[in-house]
Amino acid sequence: MKKGYIVIGVILVIILAIVLMFISSYNGLVTLEETVDNKYADVEVQLERRADLIPNLVNTVEGYTEHETAAIEKVTTARENLINAKGIEEQAQANEELTSALNGLMVIVENYPDLKASKNFVNLQDELAGTENRISTARRDYNAAVKEYNAKIKRIPTNIIASISGFEEKEYFEADEAKQEVPEVNFGE
Amino acid sequence: MKKIRKKLNAIILFSLVLFLTYPLNTEALVKPTDDFYVNDYADILSKETEEYIMEKSTALDKETKAQIVVVTVPDLEGESIEIYATDLFREFGIGDKEENNGLLLLLAKEERQFRVEVGYGLEGLLPDGLTGRYQDTYIIPYLEKNKWNKGIKNGYNAFYKKIGENYNLDVSNIKIENANGQKELSTKEVMFLFAFTILGASWASVLMIKRRSYRKTKTLTPGVIILGILNVLLIGYCLYTLPEMLITGLGVEFILAMFGQFGINGIYFFGGGGSSFGGFSGGGGSSGGGGSTRGF
Secondary structure (H helix, E strand, O other): OHHHHHHHHHHHHHHHHHHHHHHHHHHHHHHHHHHHHHHHHHHHHHHHHHHHHHHHHHHHHHHHOOOOHHHHHHHHHHHHHHHHOOHHHHHHHHHHHHHHHHHHHHHHHOOOHHHHHOHHHHHHHHHHHHHHHHHHHHHHHHHHHHHHHHHHHHOOOHHHHHHHOOOOOOOOOOOOHHHOOOOOOOOOO | OHHHHHHHHHHHHHHHHHHHHHHHHOOOOOOOOOOOOEEEOOOOOOHHHHHHHHHHHHHHHHHHOOEEEEEEEOOOOOOOHHHHHHHHHHHHOOOEOOOOOEEEEEEEOOOOEEEEEEOHHHOOOOOHHHHHHHHHHHHHHHHHOOOHHHHHHHHHHHHHHHHHHHOOOOOOOOOOOOOOOOOOOOHHHHHHHHHHHHHHHHHHHHHHHHOHHHHHHOOOOHHHHHHHHHHHHHHHHHHHHHHHHHHOOHHHHHHHHHHHHOOOHHHHHHOOOOOOOOOOOOOEOOOOOEEEEEEO
16 A cells, blocks of 8 residues: 555656656747847847948948949849848848948949048948948857757757757858859949 | 777777867957956056046946946957957946946957947947047047057047936046047157247347347347247247146146155045955946947
8 A cells, every 4th residue: 555655656756857847948948949039130120220221321422423323233232132031041141142232332432532531431331330240249149049949959858848849940040152142343334 | 909999099089179179169358357447458558547447437337337348458369359349248248237338448459450349228329430430539540659548548538428428427527639630749749849949939039139239229120020029939839838738648647746755646546436445347238249440
């Protein structure tokens, strides 16, 4: 009689421990996933901010230059693509393309000392550089969160819980190098 | 036996590879000093500048929880100044944890770069464009001439004033100099000018008195008039440079040194906000990479 109770008691304790462990690692995964989503939102905010700065920059450059429509158009198109990009991979790609379009524009700006020295342009360039740096910081933070999350859902025993409750692997924010366009620098006309 | 040895070799090789690759991933950041607000690892700041920053930052932290930290490093160990600054900012935990109202002024001596890194909470007050303009106006022109103390102190004051105003502190006594607006004279230049003008004035006076024509006739010839005007101008300029010399620090330092001799420096240091307490530390603030970078 007594022995039976002990055995049942031990089994109950073990079951309780397993349930508790399940709950805590499930909650841990939920927290991690939320962190990943938050960090992704941070990246998106900065991408939007970058896109918002472009029209101002384009206006300023147009005010000082002539016949540079090709480079300006490239920037404008890249901006449109970034705004319309859906999903992490597309956004990362569009962001890279905007970077290379802007680099092309900056090469042209070198030929206009008045523009380069204008207060408005210096201010815009600082804002843009700041936003680019914020994007890369947000991206680093996001990728670090993804790394932690992905490692967790692959590790024993959380991987069991993850597969039961449908936690899926998250994507890193990275531009696909193969698809990346080589920046086209147009000297002369 | 052979098998075991092979396995052992493999394990040793594996751990060796691990050991060799591991340190490559860790970044070499400097650690906060006991002073926390000022960390002069490049060894370019004077004691006076450091004490000034300690005094101001301690008071600011006490009143508003906002933290302004100055760090100079000899080099960035191959890292970009942006990433270095953000990591350092977070490692130090500059600013309050809730308000993230921290500001980092980072100078890399070898790379000749300066970065202002703004905590999340101050991004509205200090947009990137403004931090860039402040650098161009108050800091970089001095750093270009290797005037580290002048540049950092002036830039520190500019940011201190902006942040202090935001928290309704009295910042009317903070002096900022616009490096582009007027030509700055160094102490040496001022001393040279001072000596030159005194010499010039005495020379002109002597000449004037010696002029025989004036002595004899007691009438004003053109020569006497010109010398007289020159004399007045030189003496005027001499008087004009005297207060400037005093303001530019030479006089102040001299007076402070004199007070120091008479034991009044006790009062001076107590005014410093108690740097003797030690144990200053970050409030756990963070930054998202806002701010601006300049080369000099």
